[in-house]
Structure formats: C-alpha cells, structure tokens
Amino acid sequence: MSQYRHEVAAGTVIERHRHDGDHQLLYVSSGIFATTTEHGTWVASAQRAVWTPAQTWHEHRVYGHTLVHLLRFPSGEVLFPGDRPTVISVSSLLRELLMACTEDGLPDREVHRLRAVIHDRVRRADLAPLELPTAVDQRLADACALVTGDLSRPRTIGWLAARTGTSDRHLARLFRAEFGTTYPQWRTNVRVFQAMVELNGGATVTETAHRCGWATTSAFVDTFARVMGQTPGAYRAAAG
Template identity: 55%
Template structure:
C-alpha cells in the first residue's frame, strides 16, 4: 500500500494491491471518496444499491455513505479523498464515473509512492478539474428487498 497526503488536504491518496475476491467490510468516511481500479474489477455495495467499476470507470462515494468493496481478479485499487466542502462531483448519491485516458493516467500517477507534496498537490488539482468534466455512468443495481430475492442473491455472491 502506498499513501500520499498532499499538504492542504485532510485525506490520503492510496494505492492498494488486492487478491481476487478480497473484500473491505462495511465502513464510511468523513470525506468523499473516488475509488479507481487500474487492473481488475471493483464492486461497491451500499444499503441502496450496488455498482461495478473497471479500468474505464471509477466509483464515487459521497462522505458518510456506508459502503463495502469487493475486488474480482488481481486488482490494483487507487483511492482519492476529497474534502466535504470541495467536491468535484455531486454529493447526493454514489455513482460510477467515466474515466478517460488522461484521467486514468492522472489517477495512477497521483497514487505513486513517495511523491513530493508539491507534485502530489498539482496532480490532485488536475484530477479534481478532470472529474468535474467526467460523465456519470448510470450503472446501478438496486439492492433487493424481497426476502426470496435477497436469499437467491446471497447464494450467487
């Protein structure tokens, strides 16, 4: 795991490598989080819905949203925290965001270990600007409410 915390931000930028099937249990953050997988596939689940993101998409989770993650395949996960008062994306609900080639390279470069704080701040500023221009992808699966469907889904998860 690598962690960068540019001066002036309260949240860390991290890079994690995960084995297939690894999970991160239910949790929440006091900051908004962008989760990107440069390799592998990421599934994010909240109480309301589930989303899937691959290298062409990232997952946006607003501050204080309970969520959990699961990776499929060997995965490299990059996480970015954004201050609650400086969100580059809407903060009302989690969503999948399109990642164009420039944003992909910025997300990967910004989570490299050992970045000098001035470089990390500049990369984060450009990531912030690019996210404002990104497209939201409506790839949401509602969480089942009927007990029979909940049971069926748990058998295949």
C-alpha cells in the same frame, strides 16, 4: 487529503464502514472493485471510477487480482451531489493522472498540481453508471434472485411474475419504480457485471457468453462493447 495505491487479492471483502470526514474516489487499473450500500452496488473497473460520499456506509468486494488507486477529498469538496455513490467514465487522460497521482514518494507540490487537474477532469467526466440496485419490494427481490441465481437461462418477465405471485405488468412497474429502468435493461447490467467477473477469472469470450445467457457470442460481443466501450476480448486481454 491523501492518495495511494495498493494491490488487493481476488475475493477480498472489506467489511461495512464509512469515512466521516472524507469523500473517496476509487479507481482500479486492473480487476473489479464493487462498492455496496443499502441502496445497491456500484462497480469500478479500468473504464470507470466510483465516487463515494463522506458518511456513506458501504462495503467493498474484489473480483480478480486488483490494483486500486484511491484519492480522498475533504468533506467540503463535493464533486457530485447526493448521498449515494456515483460512477464516472475514466478517459485515457484521467486514467494516467490517477495512476501518476498515486505513485509513491511524489513531492507535495507535484501531488497538488496533479490533483488540481484531476479535480477538473473528474468534474467534466461523463456519468457511466454500472449500478445494480437493491430491491425493496420482496416480490421484486425474489424475481432478481431467480435471475441472478442462473444467468445462463433467460427468464421472461412473465415467467418471473408467475413465480413471485404477481402479474408481469405489475412486476414491470416495480422495475421502473424502484430501479428506474426496464427489466431487460436491468438484466443486461447484471449480465455485463457477471461477464466482467468471468473474463477476469480467465473464462473465454465464448464460455462467458454461454454462462451469462447470451444466445450467441456475437450478441454478447455487441452488448458488452456497447456498455463497456471495448470488446470482451480486449477487456479479457487487459485483465490478463
């Protein structure tokens, strides 16, 4: 059982690895920390933390200068079922607890008290997935690549189907079967994630809206606030 905080430079990649004896709860009070497995990518931010089960092969990629708060849990202490990462919403209270628990030089008794409360609050936390799943079917993978290659240009599912050798109905079925979501919902998650990266990099709200394919800045603000729980302006200010 351990906990610590450390700063990570923008663009850092932590190569594929796993933790055999420990689960990992990762939170960032600034920046973006993406955890990728063979099944997809899960995103930690100032509003979300990522639980990665023990023995799960994964890698990390950092966007923006990032302050990481990391807690490890013994393999027998399972807070979430399954062998894939889980993203949870971080409340104001949980944020303060995670930041306090990872301070340097805390007495062991204080750490144990903090971790006991964190354990309870994490178990009660809402699931808040910001997940970018990895496609298995090559036609679906090709369609996703066409979208992510240029988010500034909205692509209909019919346009994607015509360029990946399938029908729009079958491509829609692939999105539901593999990702458990519709094409518009998947594209929204991709655009919100890229918007987080742009805002962390210093882009304005209007620039970000254009680069990520929203027709108007107001539409971007509405969508970002609905998904992230705060406006892009507030997110940008916190990142700065």
